[in-house]
Amino acid sequence: MPIPIHDPHQTPGTLKRLPLRKAAALFIVAVCLCLSGLLYLQLEQTRRQDLANAQIASTNLTRAMAQQAEDTFLAADLVLTSLADWVEDDGYGAAQRPRLQKTFARRVQQLEQLHGMFLFDREGQWVITSFPDLPRGNGVADREYFRFHQQNASTVAHIGPAIRSRENGEWIIPISKRINDRAGNFQGVLMAGIKMAYFDRFFKSFSLDDNGIMFLGLKDGTLLARRPFDEGLIGSSLARGRIYQKLLPEAPAGTAMIKSVVDGVVRLYGYRQLAAYPLVVASASSRDTILKGWYERAFQSSVIVALVILGVGLFGWVFIHQVRDGERIEKNLRKAQRTLEQIATHDSLTGLANRRLFEQSLEIEFARGARQSSPVGLIMLDIDFFKRYNDAYGHVAGDHCLTQVAQVLKNCSQRKSDLAVRYGGEEFAVLLPDTDINGVLAIAGQIRRSVMDKRITHSGSPTGYLTVSLGCYSFIPSGNDSLEVFIQRADAALYQAKNAGRNRAAVLSLEEGVAELMRSDR
Incomplete structure (x- = not known):
């Protein structure tokens, strides 16, 4: 043969x-x-x-x-x-x-x-x-x-x-x-x-x-x-x-x-x-x-080059990988998209949601609260005397302090719908859907005590340890509410807490026109 x-x-x-x-x-x-x-x-x-x-x-x-x-x-x-x-x-x-x-x-x-x-x-x-x-x-x-x-x-x-x-x-x-x-x-x-x-x-x-x-x-x-x-x-x-x-x-x-x-x-x-x-x-x-003009030119040039690269990539995908490898590429693209979404919506230092995700979630919860007549609660939180902390221990220690406070917020946000946010600098927020003011205050007290339980030394604080001040607010959306006003009211309660001596929570009461202050440990 x-x-x-x-x-x-x-x-x-x-x-x-x-x-x-x-x-x-x-x-x-x-x-x-x-x-x-x-x-x-x-x-x-x-x-x-x-x-x-x-x-x-x-x-x-x-x-x-x-x-x-x-x-x-x-x-x-x-x-x-x-x-x-x-x-x-x-x-x-x-x-x-x-x-x-x-x-x-x-x-x-x-x-x-x-x-x-x-x-x-x-x-x-x-x-x-x-x-x-x-x-x-x-x-x-x-x-x-x-x-x-x-x-x-x-x-x-x-x-x-x-x-x-x-x-x-x-x-x-x-x-x-x-x-x-x-x-x-x-x-x-x-x-x-x-x-x-x-x-x-x-x-x-x-x-x-x-x-x-x-x-x-x-x-x-x-x-x-x-x-x-x-x-x-x-x-x-x-x-x-x-x-x-x-x-x-x-x-x-x-x-x-x-x-x-x-x-x-x-x-x-x-x-x-x-x-x-x-x-x-x-x-x-x-x-x-x-660099304002440069940013605009960079964006325009990047879009053009991205489109060209995308075209070349699509050609390569069709020519080299064909249909069989398309599924693998699509899976990788989805994974990359999830990674980018994570980067775009979360703070890189603390891992908490950033303001972009916070504002998107607020719109969703306002709409849901208006449909279901359920309250939406918010806690605005600020680390007391944080500038003194940075000055005393340095920015590296300050970053570590922020991550510890962020971990407290994660631990205290038990429900899937709760959202802990790094709002900016040493200021944080916790969005609490379907939570009335009593529930908001209870969680605020839990956060405040948990931060104190960590016993983070702070020589610039009257207590000798790191503490936080919290502003609480909750209301039932009507469908025509302002996100800015909602945040401002919780922020106003926060400043009432700080002006009253810090290391406490304040509840904004619109009916009485004042902010009720309490130590949150009762």
């Missing part, structure tokens, strides 16, 4: 078809990688270009700010120097005071940045001012600039922290000089007050986004002026910030992308230290605003 040339069990054409499939697969993969790589390179190049342009603009802005600040203080310094020489030569006796007062007033009228000029004797009492009448009071011996000149023999102009004028209460930045007698002994202080409103108007002349900031500070980090103006921040220290801690020691001017520890916004900061005076100016624009 003749020996067969081919194996009778081998499908004809297999030897040729297998290399072709591999080559096609490699070709499709190479095309997709090339498209993705070109897209990445193009987007990265344009992103860097947008950031570079923003850095140039930021550098120019801080240079303008520095020049304006230097000119402002230099003009006041020159006036102080001339008047100080006059006072030291002729004194400020009764005969000289009328002429000095008129000169002070003229100088203030000539310089729009000046609030007023003041001369104080060695005891800190008013001697002459640019105002018609001398103020009444105990003088300025307690002011920082006066004590500075008492203790320092230098005749160089001194810029002190911003203060409220005792003449009319206006915010001013004092620049002052020491007055000596002919023997060099301390005789008093000559001070000019720079209007903070002058810098405020200058800052407002620049276009910034809603999250942008500008500030003027002393070299030691003391904040003098800021946009947007916040009276509570004037005089606070910026010395612990990255600009003062790391950037200024390395270079007197520059730019840096910094995430704010106050609001979490990432901003491009431009900073500059003045050469003539111990002052620092800085401006910042949010990264999202800088």
